[in-house]
Amino acid sequence: MKTRSALRIAIALLLTVTTLTPASAADPFPMPPEPKWWKQTGLTDIRYGQWIPCRDEWQITNDCIAGINIYKSDGTDAGALTYQVPKDFKPSESVQYWLITNTPQGEPVENSAYVKDQMVPISHWKLPTGITNSDGTDLIHSYVHLMSASLQINTTGYNQDLSSLPEGYYFEFKLKSSGFAKKIKWVLSNVRDPEVSVAGDIITVKGLPENSPSAQLGDQVCDQNLLRAKTTKRNIAVNMIYYDAGNKTGETRPDDVILGTNGWWCLSDFRFDRVNQQIVVKVGNAHFDEYGNEIQGWMELKIKGNRARDWWGIDPAIAAGYAKVEISYQDGTTKIATVSAKYDSKNDWINLRAYGFTYSSPQLAISFKGPEQAVKQPVQATKTVAPKKSTITCVKGKTSKKVTGAPPKCPTGFKKK
Incomplete structure (x- = not known):
């Protein structure tokens, strides 16, 4: 939760670079000023800034949160969360502003949006009766917002530094967006067993919160480091990116490649390298937790079977048996991660899990290339390339x-x- 002093600083910083004029006065929840990255996105019909619950009385029925549910680890429905409407909150009269942050390269960017002069957050949801955070509270923050590269779901306990989300419960988010449902490409997250699906204009995101180390504000965890994390708590961060992850394939779907990792802080490079036939992802975090223990990295990757057929020219059931994750560190050292992979024929998924690596900022290269005689040549786009x-x-x-x-x-x- 932001403190009042932090909000005042953020507002002061914002006022030095832009105005607070809403992007559209007719919008039922006016957007913040147009960010400098907006025209580069190619998006035209999607809300930037914060998304709030879909409510007919607010005339908000698109680009909004349709609901949040939780489930026990065995799949049993544990109930729906209830949105807590802040006193005197009127979306149509609200003015959003951008919180400016710096990229790892030091460039200022409009990273997240908040409502000006709103002392109580508009992101509170109440857990079902009998379920609480680790500190006994029953409210969570669930903040959904469109950023320069992705739509992010950021969910924490009531006090993100002191409490964790309930242990052993899957969280399921339903978002409604006629425009964004068509734009999702790859998905990045810090949850276990991540799932994403799209049906019409409803986007469903599901995952199991995991203890996630959070860096100190300003720490450059994307560089080689021996830093300590600020805290380790169960929270949720899911980024649904809306560009093509460097694959140059127009048919990329949101459930093609879904990643979960506790090193999600530095996902600046996440793509399929067609030359080397590898999925490449750069991850990163502080090297130690807040107690000085070395953080053990983990990654869970879901790959649609059709992608194995396209990229590696191999049946996904066979590909799972040849899963390999090579780890490269900035000092030039490399190692092979401990890997388990299974093919889910019912849902056409390869489920891969990799362990046995540490941070700060390694690059992971994932491949499924089997014996030479079992692997066809890769295809470029949708055309078969004859071997020379x-x-x-x-x-x-x-x-x-x-x-x-x-x-x-x-x-x-x-x-x-």
Whole structure:
């Protein structure tokens, strides 16, 4: 929760760079000033800034939160959360402003939006009866907002520094957006077992909150470091990115690649490297937790079976058996992570889990390439690329012969010269 002094500082900083004129006076919940990154997004019909609950009496029925539910670990429905309407809050009369933060490169950016002069947060939801945060409180903050690269769901206990979300419960968020439902590409998060699905204009996001180390404000955890985290609490951060993650494939779907990790702070590079046939992701966090213990990294990745067929030319059931995660650190050292992977044929998912690495800022390269004879050549876009033939010289004693193929192989008893 922001303190009053922090909000005053943020407002003062904002006033030095822009005005507080709403983007659209006719909007039932006026947006903040147009951010400098807006025109670069290619979006035209989606709300930027904060999203609030869908309510007919507010005339807010799009780009809004349709509901939050929680489930026990066995899938049993544990109930719906209830939105807490702040006293005297009138969306149509609200003025949003941007909180300016710096990127790891030091560039100022309009990162998140808040309502001016609103002393009680508009992001409070009450947990179902009998369920509480770790400190006994029954309110959470669930803040949904559109940023320069993604739509983020950020959910914490009532006091994000002192309390964790309830243990052992999956959280399910339903968002309604006719525009954004068509724009989601890859999904990044800090939750276990992350799931995302789209049905019409309803986006459903589900995951299990995990203890997540949070860095000190201003710490550059995306660089090699020996920093300590500020705190470790169960919270939720899900980023649904709306660009194509460098894949240049127009058919990318929101459930193609979904990532969960406790190193989600530095996800500046997350793409499919077609040259090396690897999913590449740069993760990062403080090296130690608040007690001085080395943070053990984990990653859970879900990949749609069709992507294995497209990118690696291999059946996903076979691909899961060849899952490999190579870790590269900034000092040049590399290691192979401990990996488990299974194919869920019912839902056409490869579920991969990787452990056994530490932070600060390693790059993870994920591949599923099996034996050469079981792997086809990768496709570019949606066209099959024919393998190129080449010629080698093979020798056996004093005998030599040239062999042409794609790829060429020496006959039994011969060796490549």
